[in-house]
Amino acid sequence: MSDVNIKITDRKGKLHNVLAPIDMAMNVMEVIRSYELSPEGTIGICGGMAMCASCQCYITSNHELPIMSDEEEAMLSEAFNVTENSRLGCQISITKNLEGLEVTIAPEE
């Protein structure tokens, strides 16, 4: 099995159950883009370098996530609509541990 199930709530509040591959070096932002759950140009603007906050997500399940890098923390400290469970989707790689992950895409700035 090389896919995990992820529940993604888009910016309009619609829930999508998607399959994310674990063998394509993808991250949450890229999964959202590949399923076109957010229009092009509204997510992943910086290309996944933690240098914009366009892929900010709220993690609503209790999964163990990769530790926040300094870059991600710096970006989230300047971004808007940030809450305790905010993460940048581009910094969360899809691994088998993320089976059942639940994320909500934060509002567009």
Added chain:
Amino acid sequence: MIKTDIIIIGAGPIGLFTVFEAGLLKLKCHLIDALPQPGGQCSEIYPKKPIYDIPAYPEILAGELINKLLEQCKQFEPGFTLGERAEEIDKDADGIFTVTTNKGTIHRAPVVVIAGGLGSFEPRKPQLENISSYEEKGIEYIIKDPEIYRNKKIIIAGGGDSALDWSIFLANINADVTLVHRRNEFRGALDSVEKVRDLKNQNRINIITPAEIVKLNGKEKLESVVISKDDVENELKVDHFIPLFGLSPKLGPITNWGLEIEKNAIKVDTYDYQTNIPGVFAIGDINTYPGKLKLILCGFHEATLMCQSAYKIINPGKKNVLKYTTVTGIDGFDGTRKEAPKSVVQAINK
């Protein structure tokens, strides 16, 4: 007024390479960029990040790539209008475009190329009610003239380098500075963090964390802000509020130019990357077409093909044929000439 053959909007890697390709066809370019330096995202966002998919460079830092592109196009003497955003475009009856910047600089050319990448970098604005009505009336996102803040009551919001650096600078010209940040920690150069801490200990800067500005008040201009800390709201009288939350790219004024926009990008014909407005091209990350990939290397290809059509527009009816630089060398507009060294052949006479 600046007159040229090709106006390039965006001085990123693709804009710079366009100067080179246009130069080979003896076309002169002038670049306009909202940022104060050339290089676009490569210089502004990730100069120290390595790029691995530039052909023939197994690894190159983004900043270094820009230096090399500047060096490569230097002989074609590009003009630059930096720190200004292309605001308006008009086409005259004689077919010449006029591009005017937000500072009123006028550029004229028969061809316009939009190589704007993600768009122009603009300050990120906090989502506060009526914020736009106080802009330039007590709220500034960019500090242009620090002197206006001397002896004034200032609130700076943000937790990064620019918030720290300006707090230090303004405290040193006797502004009454309050720095507000949503978190307790500031993320900036160690030196700046220490300086701010020292100023706080000397009571020369007031720091309120973790806190946020939640409301703006004032009639003609900004008079006070409401700060929320631990769910308690306090009103603070201010002369200026300076939110420093970094820059974010926006397509900006070009969306009003009558260009066909799809997926937040400019639709082009892949024959020559021309837009729906003849004579206006879009190349690099800012364009879209079936199969588009936002890669620097694809932008280089787009620039090269685009220049062929630009040549035909600028020199109608004139013949042109592809020449290899290995064969013909390069004649710069600055009088320099580059060519392959001639091999020395000597006959031995018996």
